[in-house]
Amino acid sequence: MPEAMNGAESLVRTLVAGGVEVCFTNPGTSEMHFVAALDRVEGMACLLFLFEGGATGAADGYGRMADKPASTLLHLGPGLANGLANLHNARRARSMIVNIVGEHATYHREYDAPLTSDIEALAGTVSAWIRTGTGADAIARDGAEAIAAARTAPGGIATLILPADTAWNPGGGIAPVPAVPERARVSDDAVAEAAAALAAGPALLFLGDRAVRGAGKDIAARIARKTGAKLMAMQANARIDRGADSVPVERLPYPIDQAIAALAPYRRVILVGATRPVGFFAYPGKPSVLTHPEAETLTLARPEEDQIEALKRLSAAVGAPEGLAGTRLPRPALPGSERLEDDAIGQVLGALIPEGAVICDESLTTGRNFFAATHGAAPHSWLQFSGGAIGLGIPLATGAAVACPGRKVVNLQADGSALYTAQALWTQARERLDVVTLIWSNRAYAILRGELANVGAHNPGPKAVGMLSLDDPPVDWVSLARGYGVAAERVETLPAFTDVLRQALSARGPFLIEVVL
């Protein structure tokens, strides 16, 4: 007699029926029934990570590229805690994730066993929706509602906490996913106000979310051409589709003085999928809000609203013509210089980024010019580190590669940040994922050297300088990558970088290049 479907199997079948095809996991005892159910159900790939931050960052990368949720599977409070930093980034990117966290059996929690902790409190800091399962017969329905919650615009993290007995007791069968509401249409007033602002003088269309994907930028560019407005993207964006065939749009700079200067000319700032530009950090004597003190900020479309449709209506309201004059940029050439410097590296990237690539950018200081240098590169998607929690790049690239098996993934990666979650390289090796990781090995928290001065901590002494230095001992990235089973090479000159990158891009499978700066 076949066993009845248990709660775990009912949940896995519900996830698969609801379009959740991948589980990024680092499981433990309380998740064993979910893991076992994966073998009884077709249609759910399961990828193991050595550290939970890899799994959650991969779910973020997958969500950004697939526009649908993957699931995670994490082990109680500490497993969730290890994944929280990248869930924080995913929340800021508004990635859809069905975040499943194992928990003690319902009746066991009161005994305060060693792993017991307040999972809901942890999950509350990153989740758009949270539920703790109460019974195996309802856990499939809980999972179906989690899928709907994750997919509801603007997209978010739905955390389903799964007590072990809701997995092992008899389940209630597959549950249908509730209807997900369409993105809301913006009001006529919002369009009219934006049109009036554009008519009043130099305005800024500040773009984020869906407005920086293909159609959004094209329509915004038509509006700008008609009205004289300037286009600018947020400092950090979940995904920008860009390259030679699309409108080049600069981003708000990260350094606060540059950001204030970039926004200074505009007295009207129109948000389209973007949030108001504020300082990444506070700095003594500098403002939190970065727009000009007299600037008015208005919203055409919030992130959860239909930004493309709003842009179309605004385009019509201002009478922007259809079609766009040729914006095709020349493909960047390889640099003439031989020096391995940031600008030259940007030029190499502009020349070599392959068509259809997915760029996962956690370059920080090294990469400040890479975006500008790659406007004319072959068409690609550019995924940024979005919530300020460093350690996203390697996991993000891993998840993007799972979502896009036919596209080359290139991870532009600061060394200090890479060291938080380098374990995800092992998953790239295990899954033979097509990711090239470029480590900018400056052996420092270079960004903090500038920040020491920016916050007014001048003349740092040896202890402070030591806290920003990673050169004693230098991390040997080639050894580290090989330790995780990923082939790697070190380059110290621009020609070597160009050659090795070209080879890595033409091969398949994971490869890491330590670029010594």
Next chain:
Amino acid sequence: MPEAMNGAESLVRTLVAGGVEVCFTNPGTSEMHFVAALDRVEGMACLLFLFEGGATGAADGYGRMADKPASTLLHLGPGLANGLANLHNARRARSMIVNIVGEHATYHREYDAPLTSDIEALAGTVSAWIRTGTGADAIARDGAEAIAAARTAPGGIATLILPADTAWNPGGGIAPVPAVPERARVSDDAVAEAAAALAAGPALLFLGDRAVRGAGKDIAARIARKTGAKLMAMQANARIDRGADSVPVERLPYPIDQAIAALAPYRRVILVGATRPVGFFAYPGKPSVLTHPEAETLTLARPEEDQIEALKRLSAAVGAPEGLAGTRLPRPALPGSERLEDDAIGQVLGALIPEGAVICDESLTTGRNFFAATHGAAPHSWLQFSGGAIGLGIPLATGAAVACPGRKVVNLQADGSALYTAQALWTQARERLDVVTLIWSNRAYAILRGELANVGAHNPGPKAVGMLSLDDPPVDWVSLARGYGVAAERVETLPAFTDVLRQALSARGPFLIEVVL
């Protein structure tokens, strides 16, 4: 004219005056003033980690060995999140930690900048005390109260959240640490009830916390000899001082069936610094409480009470004689066999553990017999992985080495667990810490293979088995360690293991041995 002392400096000076001599950190922009203040103040060592879980696990190891708090310095919510799993372990070990978490300037939080999150909610899951600073003039007092809170028995995590402006604005000078209350004396009734229970028949003295350090175990052994009671330590203990000169006490086994069997003979269980024995996890059809269903559990001394004084009074109440018959065990000999198996490894450890060593044990399945095999080893301290959040061992050993510069630290380390926080090896290299790490390289989450069956998930399929296997690719620990700047060797035979371990123990500085099982 010298600058006035800012809030950060007033806090650092208060910490140093309050006996906090070490800061384990991974700082960011909002912590730069604290870092800069370290150069203006004598007496605070500052150790950099590449990942926050290293810093918090090191603070745990330091607290267990130094019996006083170190401080941490973490970067906003995501930095705290990365350190939470090991703070969870530290909470279960009741380690004293002054946990300092940077935060946006008070006036900047409302703008919801990318790194903004609910730090107090995160901290609440692990902290005995939490405060968010409100002003630079009061931050030293906040820090002084944090020290007192961390030191208050049974010891705990005091989290001080440090908005950037409370660090950079003018501070209020050094604040005195409030008086810390002595451990409470247990009631006469508690002693009388324990004495009555011991008189009634076979009882178990279930020991934890301070009762498993030197004097505690000796007194408990006298009581046991007089009354016929059995001694047993908790399954996981923050620190046991043990070896040839002290009373051998076994621990409650981890596997639930063995634990139930070990407790079955006793109808009276007397807790001395221990918590009630409950299942680490729930398993279908098995109880949560592991003592015999008819057993009465009573408390002689809670973890926050004076367990040594309580044992002395109980000893007097039962008329146990002073002094103890010779319990000196013979020093274990090296094994005769050549096979690299768990039992033989335990024998090697018993023979070679150097006098005064600090053993940091996260061996899990491989090490189940190591404790029994080392009762007669040279006197040493044994620190266990205490809260069930794997990834503690390497950080714990790092912190123990900082607390005990004259003692050899030996980290017995399961491979799967080591991969969560292996970055702490870099800190061992940077600080030239005297730690030998033994990696039990079985290339699996071996513990979960048993747990699959224990929770009733029988006949696992290839996906489930794959989620427990770390052999494709195998992690190359020698490469990994060298990547972090730690010398390493791989051994595949027992003689090689014995030789390389002997060499590593006789040298100084960090060394890693990958023991291929």
